Amino acid sequence: MGETKQRIAIDMDEVIADTLDKMLERYNREYEDTITPQHLHGKKLRHVAKCGDQVSRFFDDPLFLRDLKVLPDSQDVIRELQTRYEIFIASAAMEVPASFAAKYEWLKEHFPFIPNSHIVFCGDKSIIDADYLIDDHAYQFARFRGQGILFSAPHNVEETRYPRVHNWRDVADMFLK
Amino acid sequence: MGETKQRIAIDMDEVIADTLDKMLERYNREYEDTITPQHLHGKKLRHVAKCGDQVSRFFDDPLFLRDLKVLPDSQDVIRELQTRYEIFIASAAMEVPASFAAKYEWLKEHFPFIPNSHIVFCGDKSIIDADYLIDDHAYQFARFRGQGILFSAPHNVEETRYPRVHNWRDVADMFLK
Structure with missing residues (x-):
């Protein structure tokens, strides 16, 4: 069958x-920014973040994805x-x-x-x-x-x-x- | 292309x-046995090992597969x-x-x-x-x-x-x- x-x-x-919710929460806290999903139309966070591609280092923390x-x-x-x-x-x-x-x-x-x-x-x-x-x-x-x-x-x-x-x-x- | x-x-x-080489080496040492690949025709180690399915616990050690x-x-x-x-x-x-x-x-x-x-x-x-x-x-x-x-x-x-x-x-x- x-x-x-x-x-x-x-x-x-x-x-x-x-994943995006957690990334925005972490990014806004670490970089004192106020980006919301509405700021991301057609873009990834790394395209608008103050730190650029550095947002991907959040994933280096094995616990980041756990919750x-x-x-x-x-x-x-x-x-x-x-x-x-x-x-x-x-x-x-x-x-x-x-x-x-x-x-x-x-x-x-x-x-x-x-x-x-x-x-x-x-x-x-x-x-x-x-x-x-x-x-x-x-x-x-x-x-x-x-x-x-x-x-x-x-x-x-x-x-x-x-x-x-x-x-x-x-x-x-x-x-x- | x-x-x-x-x-x-x-x-x-x-x-x-x-993997088999490492399993036999570890098994024979821990259980004082002398099983070789020739003993395994048509069988997995767990079918002939003194400890049976317990051989699979070797894999619980994350380092077992590393070398x-x-x-x-x-x-x-x-x-x-x-x-x-x-x-x-x-x-x-x-x-x-x-x-x-x-x-x-x-x-x-x-x-x-x-x-x-x-x-x-x-x-x-x-x-x-x-x-x-x-x-x-x-x-x-x-x-x-x-x-x-x-x-x-x-x-x-x-x-x-x-x-x-x-x-x-x-x-x-x-x-x-």
Whole structure:
């Protein structure tokens, strides 16, 4: 039966984990700034931050990713998706190797219904063999063999090449109606 | 041009890393036993060890995987494969989450020519979108969309369903002639 289910691969950061919220909170505190998601239309934090690319050093702290908030409705919708689809979580963890353990523990805490066999840490997501990939980074869709579904984030508002979902209710509407 | 290259995904343990050698050395020392690879035809160490499944606790030590030997010729052959194929390293690291960092560091030390974008830590390798998967575990081929190539290990000698390579010279003969 598993063979006949379509597969959906789901990104972590800014799709099920609110990485941006934590980054803004940490950045604004450390640099005494007041950037909000509204300041980031079409841009990443590093493009508007006083410290530029240095914001990426937040990820060097293995604990930074450990207490991210869960994106609203993602748990309920993914649990329901599992009844009709084969679900994989696919995170580009190789960019920050120090984050492996924290990412894994976060998943086990908030998505315990995703088995280890269905967690993937990778770099280039074109290696993922799935029918759909829900991700906030359109560049991951370029060589992906299935259909990319863009999950809205401030940095990707100007991207128009892929079907877009704004939140997990949109994902439910797309896959569960 | 990258688009036109066929892809080969390559397992780590017992394919490029000599996990068995280290396991036998550690097991024989701790349990005062004298098991060799020749005792393992068709079996895993846990099937013949005095301690049974307890051998898997060796992997709980994050450092256990850090100093594994490299399988002969794997570095040279993989470097040459890269000129004609797109190469990914795909390890079932999710079985032992404590091993992520050690596996990553081992790869960076011995296979620095594999970029982060082409390293995958997963569970079920059917999620890998590649033309070939070189692995010592035939069960990983069951739902894999490409061609499984069985890399010989004592535990898999009785497996006959897949093309077999005995060592990295065999891999070179298969893919580089």
